[in-house]
């Protein structure tokens with residue numbers, strides 16, 4: 001047997017780093033600006049400890065394009081490096097000076113916001129540059145150093161005459177990365193990744209309009225002056241304490257995050273924990289419509305104010321991806337696959353914390369001002385219902401504030417609803433039947449006839465409502481939902497004193513085949529019932545179960561396989577027209593009446609279309625003639 005050490009030759013690793021370190025080449029800029037920010041924060045920290053004396057001066061970072069020289073410069077006024085430090089931190093790949101700093105200053109540096117971690121970020125420069133230079137002068141009293149490397153493992157380290165403290169990184173941009181010499185492209189990257197970084201970043205200059213003197217002529221050209229163009233806001237709202245912010249600040253920050261969004265958010269939730277994990281952020285509830293998919297992926301994830309991604313899948317629960325805002329946590333491991341994330345203990349805790357905070361906020365809004373909460377319900381229900389469906393912990397809390405509006409515009413909690421209807425709306429086994437409509441226009445006649453009987457009709461129109469109904473029915477005892485145009489409403493009707501049928505059994509036996517002959521369509525099952533004479537002659541209903549399964553299928557989940565369209569054609573034996581059908585001797589005339597009654601039933605279900613609709617109109621005209 002023999003033991004040994006695998007010999008990793010740098011020559012082989014280097015091209016790999018260059019190619020595969022990050023799938024996205026553009027992040028080199030984020031990495032270099034992160035290093036410059038770290039260097040500046042280290043300096044501030046050392047100054048606060050008294051290890052660096054005197055005034056630190058202006059600490060603004062600068063990004064500069066030299067188009068002619070095909071160079072990109074990243075300049076900071078941070079701690080800088082001595083030649084020894086360059087050897088240690090740069091020439092030794094995967095040795096992180098950031099880690100070392102945090103280790104050395106442990107407790108005191110805990111909140112210094114140091115970004116670096118793995119000691120690889122710097123090398124991402126080689127993804128876009130054929131040669132990289134570092135010119136750096138440490139805050140320590142030592143000569144400046146100049147490091148040059150052309151992407152092969154060989155480098156050159158010499159003295160430099162740089163006088164001011166700090167580091168300048170010069171990238172000689174590769175010819176296939178020319179895009180990074182374009183002002184627009186760099187500007188785009190700075191906005192994407194660095195918009196909220198903690199140290200001011202200058203990129204070029206801009207013209208600023210000066211205040212006009214009072215006696216200025218109307219048509220005078222306003223005076224301007226050239227100022228540094230600072231691309232970031234180093235103190236974004238989420239890094240402040242809620243007590244220091246008012247409603248306008250939160251709205252202002254929302255506009256900063258989503259400049260193209262004109263609608264204001266409904267309310268916000270400020271997140272702030274430091275134990276057992278570190279997390280800050282602000283989540284906003286936007287007005288949501290029923291199209292769930294287009295509204296996802298708006299939450300931005302940051303680590304120490306550096307933008308990381310806007311895909312927070314696995315970090316916040318699925319239902320909250322409909323919200324907007326920012327989450328900032330140094331504790332989220334991002335170098336792992338998303339499926340691993342979901343299993344990670346710390347991430348699970350973060351996700352639970354966010355869920356709890358959202359539930360608490362909603363609960364307090366509900367308790368503080370119920371009227372206002374009711375007014376917002378329509379815009380927030382999707383998130384709440386989605387959450388109730390997918391997270392049991394959320395369900396427990398949300399049950400107390402989830403609302404069930406009626407078609408008359410009243411709002412009830414589930415408990416209030418049970419209390420209100422416990423005697424009025426039950427079937428023969430005392431099961432509570434909750435009637436609902438999903439579309440007040442399409443189901444108008446059904447809603448009307450239910451209301452005529454003094455029933456309460458809920459208006460439940462979210463795209464995922466059938467899933468939630470299914471869940472409520474299984475988790476609550478002795479309740480059942482029935483859509484107004486469905487067959488389940490029958491259970492309610494049957495409990496009432498049965499209406500006596502005007503027809504004898506004999507007459508009924510004659511009537512049924514008459515109708516079945518005309519209604520030959522296998523979609524319809526004919527059924528005779530005695531309703532009151534004010535109802536329609538024919539009514540179409542769809543089996544509640546069937547319809548709900550279909551809806552669940554359309555919005556994901558539910559059973560597999562496709563369900564046929566099926567309707568029950570209820571024939572009201574007490575209606576005058578039905579009596580007339582029975583009396584009519586001429587077959588042709590009778591068929592016409594049946595067809596007309598059927599079409600009226602289809603019309604009220606919005607099922608009459610095309611050729612059938614045309615035929616109906618023609619027949620109607622003939623009948624009035």
Ligand code: ADP
Pocket residue numbers: 031035036039076078079080081089090095096097098099115116117118119120121122123167
């Ligand atoms: P990390 O940031 O994860 O530590 P990097 O590869 O990005 O790893 O950088 C390696 C080290 O090089 C840093 O930790 C830091 O000590 C040093 N360094 C890089 N850029 C600068 C800079 N602009 N100023 C001072 N030191 C720097």
Ligand code: MG
Pocket residue numbers: 031034035115116117120121122
């Ligand atoms: Mg780094």
